[in-house]
Every structure is written in structure tokens, then in C-alpha cells.
Amino acid sequence: MRLAELQAAFQSAVLSGAGKDxxxxxxxxxxxxxxxxTGFGVYVKAYRLRAADYLEEDFPAxxxxxxxxxxxxxxxxxxxxxxxxxxxxxxxxxxxxxFMQGFEKWRGEAQAQGVAQLExxxxxxxxxxxxxxxxxxxxxxxxxxxxxxLVFAFHPSxxxxxxxxxxxxxxxxxxxxGAAPRPKPRDGEEAAAVWRSGFDxxxxxxxxxxxxxxxxxLAGKSFGAICQLVAFQEDEASAPERLAQFLVNWFSDGLVxxxxxxxxxxxRAAP
Amino acid sequence: MEPLPHLGYGLGLRPAxxxxxxxxxxxxxxxxIISENYMIPGGRPLAMLERFRADYPIVMHGVSMSxxxxxxxxxxxxxxxxxxxxxxxxxxVSDHLAWTGVHGVNLHDLLPIPLTREALDHVxxxxxxxxxxxxxxxxxxxxxxxxxxxQSEMTExxxxxxxxxxxxxxxxxxxxxxxxxxxxxxxxxxxxxDAVPVEHVTQLHMAGHTDKGSYRIDTHDQPVCExxxxxxERARKRFGRVAAMIERDDNFPPFSELLAELQRMRDIDPAxxxxxxxxxx
Numbered sequence: 001m002r003l004a005e006l007q008a009a010f011q012s013a014v015l016s017g018a019g020k021d022x023x024x025x026x027x028x029x030x031x032x033x034x035x036x037x038t039g040f041g042v043y044v045k046a047y048r049l050r051a052a053d054y055l056e057e058d059f060p061a062x063x064x065x066x067x068x069x070x071x072x073x074x075x076x077x078x079x080x081x082x083x084x085x086x087x088x089x090x091x092x093x094x095x096x097x098x099f100m101q102g103f104e105k106w107r108g109e110a111q112a113q114g115v116a117q118l119e120x121x122x123x124x125x126x127x128x129x130x131x132x133x134x135x136x137x138x139x140x141x142x143x144x145x146x147x148x149x150l151v152f153a154f155h156p157s158x159x160x161x162x163x164x165x166x167x168x169x170x171x172x173x174x175x176x177x178g179a180a181p182r183p184k185p186r187d188g189e190e191a192a193a194v195w196r197s198g199f200d201x202x203x204x205x206x207x208x209x210x211x212x213x214x215x216x217x218l219a220g221k222s223f224g225a226i227c228q229l230v231a232f233q234e235d236e237a238s239a240p241e242r243l244a245q246f247l248v249n250w251f252s253d254g255l256v257x258x259x260x261x262x263x264x265x266x267x268r269a270a271p
Numbered sequence: 272m273e274p275l276p277h278l279g280y281g282l283g284l285r286p287a288x289x290x291x292x293x294x295x296x297x298x299x300x301x302x303x304i305i306s307e308n309y310m311i312p313g314g315r316p317l318a319m320l321e322r323f324r325a326d327y328p329i330v331m332h333g334v335s336m337s338x339x340x341x342x343x344x345x346x347x348x349x350x351x352x353x354x355x356x357x358x359x360x361x362x363x364v365s366d367h368l369a370w371t372g373v374h375g376v377n378l379h380d381l382l383p384i385p386l387t388r389e390a391l392d393h394v395x396x397x398x399x400x401x402x403x404x405x406x407x408x409x410x411x412x413x414x415x416x417x418x419x420x421x422q423s424e425m426t427e428x429x430x431x432x433x434x435x436x437x438x439x440x441x442x443x444x445x446x447x448x449x450x451x452x453x454x455x456x457x458x459x460x461x462x463x464x465d466a467v468p469v470e471h472v473t474q475l476h477m478a479g480h481t482d483k484g485s486y487r488i489d490t491h492d493q494p495v496c497e498x499x500x501x502x503x504e505r506a507r508k509r510f511g512r513v514a515a516m517i518e519r520d521d522n523f524p525p526f527s528e529l530l531a532e533l534q535r536m537r538d539i540d541p542a543x544x545x546x547x548x549x550x551x552x
Contacts, residue, residue, distance in 0.1 A: 001422065003390050004341040007373045007382075014378055027385075029419040029456075038486060039418040039455065047378055083376040087335040087348045088307045092379070127314035156312070199315035 001027055010043075015083055019044040051079045051092065058093040058123050061174035062115045065182075077103060090127070096120065111185055114167030115174065121159045121194035122201040128157035133254035139247070146261060148224025152217050152250070153258035157196040160206070160215055165190045168205040197254050204253075209233070210246050214255075222262045223247070275363050275408075275441070275473055278328055280533045281516035287523040289319055297530060301328040301362065303516055307335055309359075310351045320359065329359055330474070330514075332443075333366040335377060336401065338411065339384045339394050340370035349404055356405065363473065365410035365443045368394065368431065385420035386430045391437075398438035410473055411435070412443035415451040415480070415489035426458065428466040435471040442467065444510070445476035446503045447495065447518075451487045464506050475515040477503055477532070492521035495532060507540055508547045515540075 001009075006027060013021035019041045028036040052075045056063060063071040078099055084092045097116040100106040106113070133155065142150060165186040173180040191211035194203045206214065209230050216226045223243070231239035250256050279300030284292075291297070302323060309320050323329065333352065337345070356364060369381035384390045402408055413431060425433075435442050444467055453460035479493030495503075495517065507515075517532045 003385065003387070003393060004373075006385060006420070007341055007370060010382065011373055011376060011378060014380075015376070027420055027422065029421045029423065035485075036418070042417040042486070042488060043378075043380060043382065046380055050379055084372075084379060085375055085377065087337075087345060087371075087377055088310060089379045090307075090311065127311040127316060129312035130314075196314060199318065 013040070014044050014047050017044055017048070048076075048079060050089070051075065051084075054089055054092045055096065059096065059116060059119050061119055061171050062112060064174045065112055065115055065170070074100075074106065077105065093123070094120065110164040111167070111170060114163035115171050117161055117163050118167055118171050118192065118194065118203065121161055122203065124159065125157040125194050125196040125201040128155075128196055131155040131157070131257040134251060134256045134259060136248065136251040138256075138259060139251070142259075142261070148222060148227070149261045150223040150259055151220055151262035152223075152256050154218055154250075154255050155195050155257050157194075157201075158218070158255055159194045160211065160218070161192045161194060162189050163192060164188075168192050168203065193253075193255070195253070195255055202253070209239075209242060210249075213243060213246050214250070217250075220262070276328070277512060278330070278362055278474075278514040280536055281330070281514060282529055282533065283332075283516065283518045283520065284320075284323060284329075285520065285523070286316075286319075288526050288529075291526045293322065295526075296326065297526065299327065299530070299533065301330060301514070301516075303330045303332050303518075304359075304361075306331040306333040306352060306355060306364070306366075310348075310355055324359055329361045331356065331359065331361040331364045332412075333364070334381065335371045335379070336366035337369070337371040337377075338366060338397050338401065339368060339382075339390065340373055341393070342373050342375065344397060344400060349401065353405055356407075363410055363441070364405065364407065365412055365474065367412045367414045368434070369414045381414040383414070383416040383418055383420070386423035386425050386427060387420075388424060391425075391430060391433055395434055395437045398434070398440045402438070402440065408439065408441050410441040410443040412445050412476065413448050413452070415445075415448040415455075415487075417455055417486060417488070419456050426463075426466075427452065428463045432466065432468045432471075435468055440471070441473040442471045443474045443476060444472050444506060445478070446506050447476065447478040447480055447499050448489055450499045450502055451480050451489050454487045460502055461505060464502060464509060467509075469510055472510045472513055475503070475506060475510065475513060476518055477515065477536075478518040490521065491518050494524075494528070500535070503536075504539065504543055507543045511547065512540070512544050 009023045013024045020037050024040055025036045030036045030039060055075050078096055082095050082099060097113060097120050100113045100116055165188040166183045167190060169183045173182045191206040192203055193206055212233060213226050213230055216229060227239060227243050230243060281301040281303055282299050284302035284304050309316055367381045370384060371380060371382060372378045431442060449460050449463050453463060477495050478491045479495050481488045481490040515536055517529055519529055
């Protein structure tokens with residue numbers, strides 16, 4: 001058998017869990033069928049054990065929510081449907097949230113999907129690209145009349161999530177040391193921001209208007225344009241004060257890495 | 272290409288020991304990293320690595336170059352590896368005589384190859400191309416294996432020797448892997464050590480494994496066992512004062528236990544090397 005055929009057969013049998021694959025076992029040198037199956041079985045079992053380790057490491061709260069038995073079922077389903085396509089095992093679990101949404105057995109598990117999305121975003125934030133946070137004082141370089149033209153650049157780790165309502169509270173309960181009570185499922189969605197603060201992943205829930213504002217700011221809209229949008233969609237009278245508070249929060253959370261004056265409604269802050 | 276430095280005695284750099292290494296600055300000559308763990312955009316792992324690099328020589332040890340795969344060389348992977356090499360300036364770069372997947376899939380394992388002329392030609396060509404791309408000789412390590420193939424045309428040590436000569440690469444000889452594979456396949460570990468070409472061996476690995484009765488698995492979660500220490504003495508006698516290290520990847524003991532294993536090497540090596548050098552003279 002040529003090397004290419006052998007590798008294809010070997011991999012196919014490992015992926016499908018066929019520890020007694022006749023083509024592979026016939027290619028092996030051990031004298032007895034039992035010895036050949038034992039040796040090849042090491043590779044078949046190790047593939048699943050390693051995959052389970054990666055998922056367990058990246059989704060501890062999800063495992064706590066589902067319990068060992070159901071989490072193991074999820075691992076089996078995911079591993080069967082998602083052979084790794086990355087050289088780095090760190091990315092093996094990246095598709096789990098999408099997989100849960102697309103796989104009938106897990107599609108109805110809204111809470112579990114939300115927790116999976118949040119945990120995956122935290123893992124991605126951990127080793128996302130670097131960015132040096134701007135201090136709030138950077139705003140002082142601009143006169144108040146110039147603020148409407150300000151545009152912002154954000155830390156490369158920042159991700160905005162739309163998850164089932166109560167996901168952040170549920171994640172905190174699942175991650176707490178003691179047996180914190182789990183909140184009951186609620187209808188609707190909530191928004192959350194996930195980023196890295198220093199070396200540690202961070203997150204917090206966002207109100208509807210802050211999510212809207214941050215989403216627009218991430219898209220490069222100027223502060224003035226964001227103010228107008230929030231005033232239009234939310235409570236016009238209190239919009240300027242709330243926007244100012246959001247801005248302070250973004251700086252104090254370390255989300256903003258650059259700011260500058262845009263040409264118009266849209267622009268990009270110079271890094 | 273410049274000759275590689277003599278590094279001494281090293282340990283695998285693992286997050287479980289980051290704080291202790293930073294706070295105690297232990298007597299370890301160098302650290303080996305798993306390359307892929309730092310082939311990431313940013314964050315704590317890279318920042319910590321740069322702190323360790325300021326104090327210690329680093330060598331880079333990869334697990335997914337997939338040098339024996341029939342897939343085309345993964346230039347994205349090699350490019351990321353080269354960026355890390357440029358950033359860390361390691362003493363050397365190594366990976367395994369293994370494949371990790373085909374058709375774009377990665378099984379995250381060091382998979383075995385048939386020891387055939389076809390596989391040898393294939394691996395030699397790929398090592399040469401990787402060395403050209405990286406602009407340096409790389410070290411290739413013998414992996415532990417749990418199956419061997421009926422169509423193999425040579426022993427693993429013959430394959431390694433021929434590969435090193437033809438590709439002009441260096442060898443990372445894992446003494447524990449020789450022991451594990453010799454048990455699993457019924458060959459002589461001593462014959463293996465005695466046949467590997469001395470001039471290519473640049474580093475030795477030592478590690479623990481798990482005895483499953485009818486076979487052994489390279490788990491790196493145990494102390495080095497006595498039969499492997501005995502084989503190490505044979506390897507040290509043959510390969511002289513090359514760099515050596517302890518690998519530990521699970522069931523992490525107090526750091527002092529790893530230092531004690533390193534100290535055992537430091538204690539036994541001078542007499543072995545002196546005697547071997549006198550005999551050679």
C-alpha cells in the first residue's frame with residue numbers, strides 16, 4: 001500500500017472509531033489480530049480522550065450545566081461531526097457553539113448554547129492580539145466641541161455577543177466556588193461584551209443602548225453619530241448623559257486603544 | 272550554518288510551573304517550549320515566554336509539523352513557526368518523525384509511518400524544504416509508536432540514520448520513546464541506541480510512561496523509570512555531553528521533583544562521559 005493510501009485509511013478509521021478496521025489491521029506487523037487491534041486501539045481511543053480533554057478545558061461551566069453524562073454526549077456528537085482542521089489544538093473547540101445551534105439534538109438547549117458562546121469568547125480573548133488601553137485622560141486632549149467627530153479603536157480581543165437572557169448570570173452561578181443558585185430561564189436575549197483586561201479575560205452584560213452604541217463605535221461611527229442614533233432609538237432626553245457614562249466605562253474597562261477625529265460620521269481612529 | 276550551542280540540562284516549560292520559576296529562578300540551564308502553545312496572537316503565554324527568554328535559553332519543540340504527512344507542507348503553519356522563531360530566537364527547533372493528519376484534518380497525535388524507501392524519500396524531501404524555509408537545521412525526534420507496519424523495509428534506527436544523513440538534519444533522541452517502542456514492537460532498545468549516528472544527535476529527551484501490561488504508552492505523567500535511566504546511561508556514553516531534559520506534561524509533581532531528576536543526570540553524567548572519552552582516546 002502506498003503511503004498516501006495508508007495514511008488515508010489510518011485516519012479514516014481513527015475518525016470513525018473503527019478500531020478493528022480490516023484495511024488498517026491488515027497493514028500491521030503484529031502476528032495476531034488481537035495484538036494488532038490493541039496497538040491500533042491506542043490511537044483510536046487517544047483521539048477521543050484528547051478531544052474530550054480540549055472541550056472540558058474550554059467549557060467547564062457548560063459541563064457543569066449539562067452534567068457529566070450529557071456533556072459526554074455532546075463531546076461524542078461534536079467530535080464525530082467536527083474533525084480538527086487546525087494545527088493548534090487550542091482551536092479544536094472553536095466551532096462548538098455553532099455546532100450546537102446547527103445540530104438538532106442540541107438546538108433547543110438555548111441556555112447551554114449561551115454559556116458555550118460566552119466560554120468560547122473568553123477563551124478567544126485570553127490569547128487575542130495585543131492592544132494597549134488608552135487612559136481616560138486621552139479624551140482631555142480634545143475640546144468638548146470636537147467630541148462629536150471622535151472615533152475609537154478598540155482592543156482586538158473585544159467581542160460583542162447576543163445570548164439568551166440570563167446567560168451572564170447563569171455563567172457566574174456555574175463558575176462560582178459554592179453552590180450558587182442557578183437563575184431560571186428567561187425569554188428574550190441579552191448582550192454581553194467579552195475582552196481581555198491585562199492578561200485576564202473579562203466580560204460584562206450590556207444594556208440595549210450600550211450594546212447599540214458600542215456596536216456602532218466598533219463599526220467606526222463617530223461619537224456624534226452614535227449619540228444621534230441612541231437618541232433616536234432610546235430616550236432622547238437622557239441620551240447624552242448615558243453616552244458620556246458609556247464612554248467613561250469603555251475607557252475604564254480598557255476597551256479603547258486609540259481615539260482620533262474622523263472625517264465625518266464614519267472613520268477609524270489612528271492606532 | 273553556525274554550530275548549535277551546548278546547552279546542558281533543561282526542563283519543559285509548562286504553565287503549572289510559571290510562578291515558581293519566576294520567583295525562585297531555579298538552576299535549570301534552559302527550557303523547552305511546545306511551539307504551538309505560543310503560536311497565538313498575544314496574551315499571557317507570549318508575555319510570560321518573553322520574560323523566561325530574558326533569563327534562559329529556549330528551544331522550540333513542535334508537535335504538529337506533520338513532516339511525514341502526504342498533505343502539502345502547511346505554509347501557514349511554517350510561517351507562524353518562523354515568526355515565533357524570529358521573536359524568541361531559540362537555540363534550535365525540533366519536531367517529530369510522524370504525521371498528524373491528511374486531507375486538511377489534524378488528529379493531534381504523533382502517528383506512525385511505515386519504514387519504507389517511499390516514506391524515507393518523502394520525509395527527507397520535506398525536512399530539506401522546511402530547513403530551507405526556516406534557514407536552519409532542525410532536530411527530528413523519534414516518536415513512541417504502538418503499531419508497526421508489515422511493509423516496513425528497515426528498522427527505525429536505520430530509517431533515522433539515513434534520514435539524518437540525506438536531509439542533513441539533526442536528531443532529538445527520546446530515550447523513553449526508544450524504550451516504549453522497543454517494548455511494544457519487541458526490538459532491542461540497546462541495538463537502537465548503539466546504531467543512531469552520533470554526529471547528528473543534539474538533544475536527549477527523558478520522560479515517564481505508563482505500563483499497560485502488554486504494551487506501554489508514552490504519557491509523560493510519571494517519573495522516569497529505572498530501566499529508562501539505565502538506557503539513558505548507555506545513550507550518554509554513546510552521545511557524550513549533548514543537551515538533555517526531562518519532559519513532564521501531566522500529573523505535575525512539585526517542581527523540586529523535576530529538579531531532582533535533572534540533578535540525577537548531572538550526578539551520573541561526568542563519570543560516564545569521562546570514561547567514554549578516555550576509551551575513545
